Amino acid sequence: MIKHEPSYKFLVFGAGPRICIGKRMALTQMKLVASIIIQNYHIEPIEGHHHGYDLSMVLHMKNGFKVKMHRSKY
Ligand code: HEM
Numbered sequence: 001m002i003k004h005e006p007s008y009k010f011l012v013f014g015a016g017p018r019i020c021i022g023k024r025m026a027l028t029q030m031k032l033v034a035s036i037i038i039q040n041y042h043i044e045p046i047e048g049h050h051h052g053y054d055l056s057m058v059l060h061m062k063n064g065f066k067v068k069m070h071r072s073k074y
Contacts, residue, residue, distance in 0.1 A: 012058055044068045 007015035013023040020026070037043075046066040054060040 040072055042070045042072050044070075 007019060013020035044067060049066045050063055051065050052062045054062040
């Protein structure tokens with residue numbers, strides 16, 4: 001399910017009159033790339049790796065998100 005977050009809460013594309021006009025295009029591209037990766041790879045988070053938010057304008061991940069990726073078998 002796709003969860004909607006108000007622009008003033010999820011600020012990466014800005015909000016108000018200066019909101020990014022490429023937001024929908026960028027989100028469509030991200031969904032496309034994510035769906036291709038999820039379809040083709042099995043993704044397993046590394047156990048014990050601590051991840052979380054690093055507060056900034058673009059919401060970096062604090063320590064990245066380390067995973068093991070294996071190509072899915074068909
Ligand atoms: C991950 C991708 C993107 C991010 C994080 C992003 C982020 C932003 C942000 C934060 C602003 C507001 C800047 C401000 O308040 O001064 C902005 C404005 C803008 N963005 Fe994006 N953007 C992205 C992709 C795109 C794409 C793909 C396009 C065009 C196809 C685009 C076109 C624009 C334009 C024209 C503005 C100026 C809007 C205005 O001031 O009226 N952006 N973007």
